[in-house]
Amino acid sequence: MVKTQSVRASLDKQPHEVASMFDGVARRYDLTNTVISAGQDRYWRWMTRKAIDPRPGERVLDLAAGTGVSTVELGRSGAWCVATDFSQGMLAAGRFRQVPMVAGDAMALPFADNSFDAVTISFGLRNVADTDLALREMLRVTKPGGRLVICEFSTPVIPGFETLYMEYLMKALPRVARAVSSNPDAYVYLAESIRAWPDQRQLGRRVADAGWSGAKWRNLTGGVVALHRGYKLGG
Ligand SMILES: C[S@@+](CC[C@H](N)C(=O)[O-])C[C@H]1O[C@@H](n2cnc3c(N)ncnc32)[C@H](O)[C@@H]1O
Numbered sequence: 001m002v003k004t005q006s007v008r009a010s011l012d013k014q015p016h017e018v019a020s021m022f023d024g025v026a027r028r029y030d031l032t033n034t035v036i037s038a039g040q041d042r043y044w045r046w047m048t049r050k051a052i053d054p055r056p057g058e059r060v061l062d063l064a065a066g067t068g069v070s071t072v073e074l075g076r077s078g079a080w081c082v083a084t085d086f087s088q089g090m091l092a093a094g095r096f097r098q099v100p101m102v103a104g105d106a107m108a109l110p111f112a113d114n115s116f117d118a119v120t121i122s123f124g125l126r127n128v129a130d131t132d133l134a135l136r137e138m139l140r141v142t143k144p145g146g147r148l149v150i151c152e153f154s155t156p157v158i159p160g161f162e163t164l165y166m167e168y169l170m171k172a173l174p175r176v177a178r179a180v181s182s183n184p185d186a187y188v189y190l191a192e193s194i195r196a197w198p199d200q201r202q203l204g205r206r207v208a209d210a211g212w213s214g215a216k217w218r219n220l221t222g223g224v225v226a227l228h229r230g231y232k233l234g235g
Contacts, residue, residue: 007021007024007185008021008186008189009021009127009186009189010189011189011193012129013127013128013129013193015129018087018127018128018129019087021183021186021189022087022089022090022127023087023088023089024089024182024183024186025089025181025182025183026066026067026092027093028181028182029066029067029069029093030067032177032180033069035180036177040225043220043221044151044225045073045122046073047151047220048074048149048227049074049076051151051218052074052118052149053077054077054079054117054118055077055078055079056079057078058079058080058117058118059082059116060074060079060080060081060082060119061081061082061111061115061116061118061119061138062074062082062083062122063109063121063138064084064085064106064121064122064128065084065124066083066085066087066091066094066124067090067093067094068083068091068094068097070083070122070151071097071099072099075099079118080100081099081100082099082101082102083099083102084101084103084106084110085103086104091103106121106124106137106138107130107133107134109137109138109141111141112141113140114143115141115143116141116142116143116146117142117143117147118148119141119142119146119148120148120151121150121152122150122151122152123151123153125150126152126153126193126194131206132206132209132210135212139210139211144232144233144234145234146232147230147231147232148229148230148231148232149227149229150227150229151225151227152225152226153194153224153225154197154199154200154219154225155200156222156223157200157219157223158222169191169195170191173191174188174191200223200226200228203217203226203228204216207230208230212230212231213233214229214230215229216228216229216230
């Protein structure tokens with residue numbers, strides 16, 4: 001049985017703190033997401049699937065997949081999609097979903113080199129202690145010619161909107177989370193970690209520096225979220 005507790009990680013993202021924070025969030029994770037994003041989460045997942053464009057017969061890794069909600073969306077394509085996460089609580093909360101799940105750490109993936117046609121990570125990379133190591137691990141397990149899609153919170157690009165959005169993140173969101181989540185403190189971490197996260201250009205550079213080719217991004221919902229892409233040379 002997974003023990004749940006009300007913890008929040010600090011911004012140095014110690015893996016044991018992050019994993020236990022998500023264990024505590026797991027029970028009402030999917031519902032809380034939909035409430036705090038005003039339903040936009042479904043649109044972001046749909047756009048992520050379109051960007052990956054998984055095809056029947058392909059093998060896709062959904063990294064930091066949590067409850068597998070993102071993996072289910074990918075599986076609609078007919079590709080074989082596996083959910084990997086290091087929070088036992090998140091994986092357990094998604095056990096009812098008909099997707100293969102493998103416990104694993106993004107910084108030391110339990111997969112052989114060149115295993116996947118595509119690798120994706122939604123709202124996960126920001127929580128990994130070593131972003132660059134995770135980007136390199138994803139490259140290692142991707143087949144030559146394979147692709148990467150990162151869906152992550154980013155920096156709003158509409159003038160004036162950023163101030164409003166930061167007010168929502170830092171003040172309203174923790175209050176909404178208190179009403180809905182099984183671990184409201186985690187949503188204070190969410191707000192702070194979004195604020196501290198690199199913007200589109202900086203993350204794009206890190207994706208390229210990790211060895212991904214053709215690194216580019218597009219904004220969703222005015223830059224609240226960005227989809228970053230790249231592919232592994234060869235193939
Ligand atoms: C915000 S949730 C995202 C879940 C899902 N991808 C989604 O879109 O709803 C972030 C997930 O990242 C996972 N995570 C953070 N660091 C990780 C690591 N080093 N290895 C594997 N999973 C990690 C957490 O356990 C958590 O389930």
